[in-house]
Amino acid sequence: MKNYIQKGDTISVIAPYAVTSGQGVLVGALFGIAAHTAAQGAAVEVVRKDVFDVSAVTADTAAQGAKIYWDNTARKLTTTATNNTLVGCVTEAKANGDTTARVLLDGVAR
Numbered sequence: 001m002k003n004y005i006q007k008g009d010t011i012s013v014i015a016p017y018a019v020t021s022g023q024g025v026l027v028g029a030l031f032g033i034a035a036h037t038a039a040q041g042a043a044v045e046v047v048r049k050d051v052f053d054v055s056a057v058t059a060d061t062a063a064q065g066a067k068i069y070w071d072n073t074a075r076k077l078t079t080t081a082t083n084n085t086l087v088g089c090v091t092e093a094k095a096n097g098d099t100t101a102r103v104l105l106d107g108v109a110r
Helices: none
Strands: 012-014 024-027 028-034 042-046 049-055 067-071 075-076 083-089 100-105
Touching: 012 028, 012 075, 024 042, 028 100, 042 049, 049 075
Parallel strands: none
Antiparallel strands: 012 042, 024 028, 028 042, 049 100, 067 075, 067 083, 083 100
């Protein structure tokens, strides 16, 4: 196919802030998990699909299958939809006090 460029599961973006491997990265409507550490303004590969343990707001609770959002100010997952970007759903319940949430990223830009 002449117009095929690449698979979309992993995309190279310009890091909007310094990121470490495994950290969430939001560029416009594109969210992914950094595959490696990168300085702000440097290219970084982000994985847009699959299941990850990601830093989350400690006080939040979520049932399995609940929608989860990215708080780009705190740079953590949250159950709060207002002013945040939907990135997927939790695959395991998250209890108050948990510092991470297990999230299924579906690769859809929102």
